[in-house]
Amino acid sequence: MFIVILGAVLGLMHLYVWKRLIKDTTVSGRMRWSMTGGLLALAVLVVATLIVPSATESTLPVWLEWAGWLWFALVAYLFLTLLVLEPVRLVLRRWIRCPRRDAEPAQGSDDVPESMPIVNRRVFIARSAAVAAGTASVGLVGFGAATALGPPDVLDVPVRLRRLDPAFTGFRIAVVSDIHLGPLAGRPHTERIVRMINEAQPDLVAIVGDLVDGTVAQLGSAAEPLRDLSSREGTFFVTGNHEYFVDDTESWLQELERLGVQPLRNANTAIRRGGAAFDLVGVNDVVGATRGDGPDFERALAGTDPTRARVLLAHQPVQVTRAAENGVDLQLSGHTHGGQMWPFHYAVRAVQPSLVGLSTVDDTQLYVSRGAGFWGPPVRIGAPPDISILSLQAP
Structure with a gap:
């Protein structure tokens, strides 16, 4: 249709x-x-x-x-x-x-x-x-x-979290979304993104969906440079809607693990500094429900400590409603491309709670990246690509 x-x-x-x-x-x-x-x-x-x-x-x-x-x-x-x-x-x-x-x-x-x-x-x-x-x-x-084919902007974004332990003040998360490896964006595209992230020296890298537009056989070589991502706590990944537009979603998740990128599939992991910690949580994209692999917040948050900060990776900003209901402090998303080509951002804004940047829904902060790549036309007007470095601050 x-x-x-x-x-x-x-x-x-x-x-x-x-x-x-x-x-x-x-x-x-x-x-x-x-x-x-x-x-x-x-x-x-x-x-x-x-x-x-x-x-x-x-x-x-x-x-x-x-x-x-x-x-x-x-x-x-x-x-x-x-x-x-x-x-x-x-x-x-x-x-x-x-x-x-x-x-x-x-x-x-x-x-x-x-x-x-x-x-x-x-x-x-x-x-x-x-x-x-x-x-x-x-x-x-x-x-x-x-603009679309040029290097992404590197944005420094301070974010204050109400339950963050002071030990994590200055903790840096590199957020990159919507890389969209495909026929028009191949290995050099990945190599540039990896180089720019590494130059920022983040503590953790979060890839929040829409990494690929093709199969492992077609794009495995293009994704290979991801193994060179360097950060103290590692690189984490959640699925976007485009990961479910290919027939081998599972193959991609296995390939990413081989490259040292850890998928969070309705799961969480504790990020620790000495005796302090916050919970990094990931949920599958909403389109995954068509494959029996949709978001499950109850499972994703199981075992997390409600007294410490929760940072959620979720591809689509619209998932922030469920995040707020479940006491998430910060949701990191992409999907919108910032509208990619003005004036089409008005249509995107009509179906998503936020187009780009930092906003708040109830007690949950939402950060939306414009993405580092493009989908469809290799054109960005009014929405340059970005890699965002979020610097966490305690209250």
């Missing part, structure tokens, strides 16, 4: 873009047919990019993946920019007049009479709008691609 709805939306977007960029700017003939054929081919490419990897076990060539996802972003911004220009276009159609000439040209003269339009007013306005929309959209997508 999701694919059908998305396909219908993409179809309408392409139809509108065709109307404004091709039909309104050209006359009937070979040029219009050629441009229409090119746009249709790009529409088919976008649909194939969305459907082929998820509906079949095959993958598109990498260059086609790049082309498909970049066009996805470009057509989205063409659609939005042209919509914004609609009021301007309507006003101009009413008030703007094209230059005209006065008299018939003399025989052999190159002059054009003023009574003869140099160009049809509607076509002139349509072409002007098309150039403006194209320039703005290409600029936005180019900037967004440079």
